[in-house]
Amino acid sequence: MENEVKFENFEKLITQENVSARMDLAIEKIKSYYTSEEALKSVEEKVNAMDVDDAKKTELKNKTDMFLKAMTKGFNRDAFRNQIIATINDEQKIKDITEEELLKVIGTIENEMSSKNDEFLDNSIRMIFEMDRRNAEDAATSDKTPAQIEIEKQKALASEYLNALQRMKADFDNYKKRVLRDKEEQKALALESVFTELLSVLDSFDAVKPDSKIDYEGVQKIGKQFRTVLEKYALKEIESMTIFDANLHQAIASDERDDLEEYTITEVFRKGYMLGEKLVRPAMVKVSVRSANEVKEDTAAPSN
Numbered sequence: 203m204e205n206e207v208k209f210e211n212f213e214k215l216i217t218q219e220n221v222s223a224r225m226d227l228a229i230e231k232i233k234s235y236y237t238s239e240e241a242l243k244s245v246e247e248k249v250n251a252m253d254v255d256d257a258k259k260t261e262l263k264n265k266t267d268m269f270l271k272a273m274t275k276g277f278n279r280d281a282f283r284n285q286i287i288a289t290i291n292d293e294q295k296i297k298d299i300t301e302e303e304l305l306k307v308i309g310t311i312e313n314e315m316s317s318k319n320d321e322f323l324d325n326s327i328r329m330i331f332e333m334d335r336r337n338a339e340d341a342a343t344s345d346k347t348p349a350q351i352e353i354e355k356q357k358a359l360a361s362e363y364l365n366a367l368q369r370m371k372a373d374f375d376n377y378k379k380r381v382l383r384d385k386e387e388q389k390a391l392a393l394e395s396v397f398t399e400l401l402s403v404l405d406s407f408d409a410v411k412p413d414s415k416i417d418y419e420g421v422q423k424i425g426k427q428f429r430t431v432l433e434k435y436a437l438k439e440i441e442s443m444t445i446f447d448a449n450l451h452q453a454i455a456s457d458e459r460d461d462l463e464e465y466t467i468t469e470v471f472r473k474g475y476m477l478g479e480k481l482v483r484p485a486m487v488k489v490s491v492r493s494a495n496e497v498k499e500d501t502a503a504p505s506n
Contacts, residue, residue, distance in 0.1 A: 209287075209293075209296050209297060211297060211298070211299070212287075212296050212297065212299055212304075215299065215301055215304050216279075216283060216286075216304070218301070220301075220305075221301060221304060221305065221308075222279075224305055224308050224309075225279060225282055225283075225308055226279075228282065228308055228309075228311065228312035229277060229278070229279065229282050231312060231316065232277065232312065232315050232316065233274040233277055235316070235319050236270045236273065236274050236319075236322075237270065237271065237274055241270065241319070241323065242267065244320065244323055245263060245266050245267065245270075245323055245327065246263060248323060248324065248327055249262045249263050249266070249327060252327075252331070254331075261334075262327060262330060262331060262334075265330045265334075266323075266326055266327055266330055269326055269330060270326065282311070285311055286304070286307055286308065286311065289307055289310065289311055290307060395435075396431075396435055399431040399434065399435075400428075400431055402427065402431070403424065403427050403428045403431060406423075406424045406427060407424065432475075435477075436477055436478045437475055437476070437477050437482065438475065438476050439473055439474070439475055440473070440474035440475060440476055440484070440485045442467050442470045442473065442474065442485045442487055443467055443470070444466075444467060445463065445465055445466055445467070446465040446466070446467055446487065446489045449481070450474060450476075450481065450484055450485065451467065451474065451484055451485050451486075451487050451489075452474075452484040452485065452486050452487070453487055453488070453489045454471060454486050454487070454488070455469075455471075455487075455488040455489075456488065456489055456490070456491045457469070457488050457489070457490050457491070458490070458491055458492070458493040459490035459491070459492075459493075460492060460493050462490045463490070464490060464491060464492050465489050465490065465491070466489065466490045467487045467488070467489055467490075468487075468488050468489065468490050469487065469488040470485055470486070470487050470488075471486040471487065471488070472485065472486040473485055474486075
């Protein structure tokens with residue numbers, strides 16, 4: 203009754219003639235399969251494929267047949283209504299649902315359940331087989347001492363833990379493979395974008411023919427085009443006409459200059475570059491140092 207009050211609009215809709223008729227049609231379609239010759243034949247084939255003796259196969263077929271008949275008998279409008287609510291799984295959507303949306307949900311449930319007929323039969327047979335197995339185990343343990351029963355329980359528990367750990371390991375291995383695969387795909391996509399941009403620079407070089415009169419200005423234009431592409435992907439030139447920074451520069455020569463602050467960069471031999479915050483290569487530079495005379499004057503002790 204609580205749900206009926208909560209979903210007043212929904213409850214009214216499912217009693218409308220066209221919606222009610224559509225529900226009945228879906229229910230009959232789903233129920234008809236599980237009592238059909240096709241379903242019985244499928245159950246027989248599945249049970250026959252199991253590694254059990256003939257007596258057990260016959261027992262499984264009979265129990266599965268009884269289970270399907272009981273299931274179809276209990277699959278009525280109330281059960282289908284609950285299935286609709288579970289499928290939508292959103293109180294607000296259930297409250298605001300329209301007739302058209304409700305009919306779509308009914309069709310979805312019908313198609314979903316019909317498409318999983320074979321899977322449902324498999325699960326039903328396995329469930330019945332597992333219940334029989336456990337009942338047999340319980341009967342077998344009735345003559346055992348409490349200590350023996352406890353030992354077997356602990357063995358079973360240890361086996362379950364081992365299986366769970368093995369599944370976790372397999373899942374983690376699959377996760378690592380998926381992460382590596384995703385990284386490779388992302389890397390390939392990034393490289394594809396970079397190379398696509400660089401092709402425009404290559405096109406500019408290809409446009410230069412042996413008889414072309416390309417001058418310094420033309421080369422600079424192509425160089426600017428190339429740098430624009432690099433900067434788009436966060437590759438930037440290191441500022442070098444400044445004070446030497448060991449994190450960004452590599453000093454390969456010095457220049458005695460008393461007119462400049464010590465370690466001022468006076469010449470760049472090879473430009474350096476950063477990719478975002480990462481150093482790709484340092485700039486090779488010449489730095490100023492104080493002359494020997496200047497150093498002597500600074501270090502000489504004052505005379506009395």
